[in-house]
Amino acid sequence: MALSTQPYKGARDFYPEDKRLQKYIFDKWRKISERFGYEEYDAPILEPTDLYLSKGNQEIIDEQTYTFQDRGGRSVTIRTEMTPTVSRMVAGKRQELAYPVRWYSIPNLWRYERAQRGRLREFWQYNADIFGVEGVEAEHEIVLLTDQILKAFGAKPDMYVIQLSSRKLIDELFGNYLGLDNTQKETLIRLVDRMKKLPYESFVAQADAILSPSQRDAGALDKLLELLKTTDLSQLPEGFRSSPAVLGLQQLMDMLANSMVTNAVFDITLMRGFDYYTDIVFEVSDTDPENNRSMFGGGRYDGLVGLFGVDPVPVVGIAAGDVTMQNFLESHDLLPKQRPETDVSVVLAGANTYEKAQRVLAELREAGLNVAVDITGRKLDKQIKAAVKQGVPYAIFIGDAELASGQYKLRNLSDGTEEARSLERIVSLVKDYRKNKG
């Protein structure tokens, strides 16, 4: 029985052309993060299972993670997200770090789920967090960073929407305005989170079912439906418009407008699950209906670092998946053609040329060119065909005549032009080409 050539379910092989694409995306993430003063960090792919038990429930551990016992009987889990890990790392050096701490990473994460569009079992996730800032300037910086990343890929504002809301505000509205208890709030948050997927009548019926008879008599359902139509902070019920949560959101939106971020909107239906977020939350969605999964998600989580037994640290963070990012870039035709790293394929002619050519090869490599040599000894047309198929931009011919004269034929493999040049000239021509192609 032959072995299967397929990669593990929900995971991908990265052939060189796939890896090139991944490198393109990661390079942009890194470059823009570093431009904002963020430093890269990483951590082990395995964590003690306890790290994820603190907030998530046992069911998520059992059904949606890769969890197993190591040989010492410890329960370990392959990391499913980076936020608990980075919180652990900051807590571990709580006293010695210089705040604000600005960190980013691009870990691979594993979740045990059914794969579908935009969601696989193994994926890479960009994470950026700023620790130690209580003011809304932290949210502004993180959202601006996100916006700059998208613009660095060539995205136009009509290709994506930045949605903003506040968990604190939702808590006030659902609690004080609608009069719900904590269990009702939690159920309603999950329901509103799915609102766009449900037929409206179905949503209304399920919302009604959450309410108690007395809440119904008080008109809570109508108040909720009216509330969910809100598209602007000024439309919120009187008495809530000047709460700290609303003022913070308004300040953030004003700051973003001043930073030329034109597509940030208040979205009251944005919930981001029921997890560690404490106040402002945000998501970035693709406007292409094919890609209905959010690309970026984040918010403020001031309580997590304190779980490690140190004084709490305020944090705002954002994360983005590589799969949804790639879907976005493909949908909007924002992916440039990726070229191989190899600049030149050397075609050898004649007997024992490989040995005679070593000095020339060393010189080209010393000068900084990426040089592959065809060492198969086949006919020249085969050598050229292979170089073209590999996507290499140039071929250099080396044979006795060239070695004697010091003039080598440099062939441009995309248009077929060919000229004899000195090595020095070849190096500068190829370097110019590489610079222009980016």
Added chain:
RNA sequence: GCGGAGGUAGCUCAGUUGGUAGAGCGCUAGGUUGUGGUCCUGGAUGUCGCGGGUUCGAGCCCCGUCCUUCGCCCCA
């Protein structure tokens, strides 16, 4: 965990009421013993996902199973 669609050449796919397997692209050899893409001529494509069943006979029908994909659930 649940549901839809699909698995035939390296790739994209066709295959009639069940009658021994096809196209395009790609691959390969030559026309060209130091030069690719166009052109001409020849060649090889295969456990029809896998296992069983029905039948004289199965790529096609039935059962099971694995895999891919889209959605539901979930989404930290």
